[in-house]
C-alpha cells in the first residue's frame with residue numbers, strides 16, 4: 001500500500017482521506033486542532049450550541065452530483081437529515097418586514113408589492129434565477145482514470161446548463177452590490193445584500209438564489225460538527241488514521257524527491273502528500289523555503305480573503321416568535337473593528353430544540369469584512385480581550401433595541417475574530433474563503449504540485465465554501481490515483 005499523508009482534517013482533508021483510503025492508500029491525516037471540520041465548526045458553551053459553520057449546504061438535495069459526494073464521504077447520513085428553512089431571510093427595518101422565500105415566485109410576489117417601480121428589474125432577476133435552475137457543480141471522472149462505479153457522463157446535463165453558462169461572464173463582471181443597486185426600492189436592495197457579501201460578483205448572488213429556488217441548500221441537523229464527525233468516523237471506519245493536535249511543520253524533500261512530513265514527533269515518511277490546509281499559509285510555511293513558483297507569487301500579491309467576526313449569544317428567553325434569519329437595519333450604523341454595518345444578520349436557532357436549554361435561545365451573527373488588521377493590532381497592543389468584550393456589549397445593546405427579550409437575559413457570549421481562526425486553523429488573515437471580486441482574476445493553487453505533492457481545499461477554487469472543499473478532494477484524489485496507477489473507488 002502506498003503511504004499518503006493528508007495535512008488538515010477540514011472538510012477537504014476529510015473528503016480526501018475517505019476517497020484515498022477507499023482507493024487503497026494507507027492514509028494518515030495530520031490535524032493541528034483537537035477536532036475535525038476546520039473552519040466549518042460548531043461548539044458548545046454552558047448548554048448552548050453555537051453553529052459557526054454551515055448555514056446552507058449546496059448539494060444537500062438528493063439527485064445532484066454533489067449530493068453523491070456528500071453521501072460517499074459520509075458527510076450526510078441518517079443522523080443529520082437536511083432541513084429547509086423558509087423564509088430564508090427576513091428584512092426588519094422599523095415597521096417594515098420583507099421576506100426572501102425559497103420559491104422565487106413567492107419572493108417576487110412580495111417584492112412586487114414593495115417596489116412596483118422595480119417590476120422590470122424584478123423581471124430580469126426572475127429570468128436570471130430561472131436560467132440557473134439546472135446549474136450545478138459538474139463532477140466528472142478524470143480522463144483516462146480507472147474508476148469503480150464511474151460517474152455516468154450526461155450530455156443532457158450540460159445542455160440544460162447552457163442558459164446559465166451563457167449568462168455567467170456577464171454576471172461575473174458586476175458585483176452583487178451593483179446588481180442590487182438596479183432596484184430603486186431600498187428594502188429590496190437590502191434584502192439582496194443579505195444573501196451574499198455585496199462586494200463579490202453577482203454570479204454568486206444569482207447562483208445562490210437559484211439553489212434555494214431549486215430546493216437545494218438546506219441545513220443538515222446537528223450542523224457543522226456532526227457533519228465533520230460523520231466524515232471523520234467514515235474515514236476511521238475505513239481504517240484511516242487521524243492524529244489531532246499534530247501540526248505538520250515541514251514537507252521534507254531530498255534530492256528533489258518527496259521524503260515525508262516533519263512533525264514535532266519526527267519525520268513521517270510518505271509516498272504522497274495532500275495539502276488541505278490553507279494553501280496561502282502553506283506556500284510560506286510548509287516548505288524549507290517559501291515557494292517562489294509563478295502562481296505562488298501571484299497568490300501572495302493578488303489574494304483577497306473573506307474574513308469575518310462571528311458573535312454568539314445564549315439568551316434565557318424563548319425567541320421562537322422571531323424569524324429564523326433576521327436582517328435588522330441599524331440606525332445609526334454599528335461601527336465595529338473599523339467596519340460599518342448598516343444592518344446586522346442574526347441567526348435565530350429557537351427552532352433547534354437541542355441548541356439551547358429549555359425555554360432559551362441561541363443567536364449568532366456573522367460580521368463579514370476585512371477586520372484582520374484591526375484585530376491584529378489589538379493583539380499586539382494588548383487590548384484584544386478588552387475590545388472583544390466591548391464588541392459583545394455593543395452588539396447586545398443594539399440587538400436589545402429590536403429584540404427586547406435579550407436585555408438582561410444574556411447568559412453566554414462568544415466572539416471569534418480572524419485571530420481566532422488563525423489560532424485554530426492557521427488560515428491566511430484568519431479567513432474562511434477567497435473573495436471572488438468582479439473583473440479580478442483569482443489565483444488558485446494547482447492540484448498537482450510536483451513529485452507526489454498535491455493541493456486541495458478552499459484555495460484550489462475561485463471562491464471557497466463547502467462545495468469546492470469537497471469537489472477539490474474529488475479532483476485531487478483522482479489526480480493522485482491516476483499518477484499512481486490506482487483505481488479510484490467512489491463508494492464501498
Ligand SMILES: Cc1cc2nc3c(=O)[nH]c(=O)nc-3n(C[C@H](O)[C@H](O)[C@H](O)COP(=O)(O)OP(=O)(O)OC[C@H]3O[C@@H](n4cnc5c(N)ncnc54)[C@H](O)[C@@H]3O)c2cc1C
Nearest residue numbers: 008010011012032038039055056248277425457458465466
Ligand atoms: C462563520 C462561517 C460560516 C460559513 N458558512 C458556510 C455556509 O453556509 N456554506 C458553505 O458552503 N460554506 C460556509 N463557510 C465556509 C466553509 O466552512 C469553508 O470554506 C470550508 O469549510 C473550507 O474547508 P477547507 O477544508 O478547504 O479548509 P479548512 O476548514 O481551513 O481546513 C484546513 C484544516 O487544516 C488544518 N491545519 C492548518 N494548518 C495545519 C498544519 N500545519 N498541520 C495540520 N493541520 C493544519 C486546520 O486546522 C483545518 O482543520 C463558512 C465559514 C465560516 C467561518
